[in-house]
Amino acid sequence: MxxxxxxxxxxxxxxxxxxxxxxxxxxxxxxxxxxxxxxxxxxxxxxxxxxxxxxxxxxxxGRESKDRFDEHRTGLDHVGFALNGTAELEQWRDRLDELGISHGGIKKAHYGSGLSFRDPDGIALEFFIAPGT
Missing domain, CATH: 3.30.720.120 (Signal recognition particle alu RNA binding heterodimer, srp9/1)
Known part of the structure; x- marks a missing residue:
């Protein structure tokens, strides 16, 4: 299964x-x-x-913790959204800039490339492409 x-x-x-x-x-x-x-x-x-x-x-x-998100605590680290190539990753970088959403720029690694940013609560989000795409 x-x-x-x-x-x-x-x-x-x-x-x-x-x-x-x-x-x-x-x-x-x-x-x-x-x-x-x-x-x-x-x-x-x-x-x-x-x-x-x-x-x-x-x-x-109203019963939520008032703590800000922290990926160092046990639980969620980040949410990654799958993209289909470098061009799409660059388009999303430009779209975040248009929306005034700060980000860490495109980072490349052997396991893929990503663009990290945070929502209003500091929750870590990422656009990601696998290697070779």
Whole structure:
């Protein structure tokens, strides 16, 4: 039996309105879902990305930790978005510049090339291409 691929990623944010506006600009799309969970435990705002991946923003009705994201703590390190070559990576670098989103520039390594940036809560995100693409 093959191990399944990712279907969705959900991150907890400190300010849902701010993050929804930021991710809508980044994704160039509006959410496909924006509602309270049936039990009232959390609210989720969800985007449908190319390839079928859903990307969700969660708020836990004021019960979130007020800590900023830190990839050095156990848990999420970063979320990587797959690209299909250097030209596309360069286009996203230019798009981040247009949006005023700071980034670390394109970094090349033997395992691939990436462009790292952070969302309003400091959550680490990356555009990434595998070697040879």
């Amino acid at each position: 093959a191990f399944p691929g990712l279907q969705h990623v959900a991150i907890t944010v400190s300010d849902l309105q701010r993050s929804t506006e930021w991710y809508s600009r980044l994704f160039g799309a509006d959410p496909v879902l924006d509602e309270d969970e049936e039990g009232g435990e959390f609210h989720h705002t969800v985007y449908a990305l190319d390839g079928g991946l859903l990307f969700g923003l969660h708020t836990h009705q």
